[in-house]
Amino acid sequence: MPAEDLLVHASRFEPSTRPSNTPNAPQPALDSLLRITEVSRQVGLGKSAIYDLINAGAFPAPIKIGCASRWSQLELQEWIEGRKRGRSAA
Numbered sequence: 001m002p003a004e005d006l007l008v009h010a011s012r013f014e015p016s017t018r019p020s021n022t023p024n025a026p027q028p029a030l031d032s033l034l035r036i037t038e039v040s041r042q043v044g045l046g047k048s049a050i051y052d053l054i055n056a057g058a059f060p061a062p063i064k065i066g067c068a069s070r071w072s073q074l075e076l077q078e079w080i081e082g083r084k085r086g087r088s089a090a
Helices: 003-013 037-043 047-055 073-090
Strands: 063-065 068-072
Touching: 037 047, 037 068, 037 073, 068 073
Parallel strands: none
Antiparallel strands: 063 068
16 A cells, blocks of 8 residues: 555544644744843843843743743743834833
């Protein structure tokens, strides 16, 4: 039996595990963890200003990994987008 027939036959009983060829299919966003130096560079603020905003509840808190602090790239981007939306509303 050809391999194509096996795939068609098996697909009748199990959901397809083939990746979707649909260009508009949603892709899961990948996150990365950033050090304070990269966070500072991206937002244009110094370390002290970032920690002041964190303490005021106005900036994403870091993720603690042992004694290291890292920030989610996705949360940081969301924070930046929020500042841009706030600028438009003013």
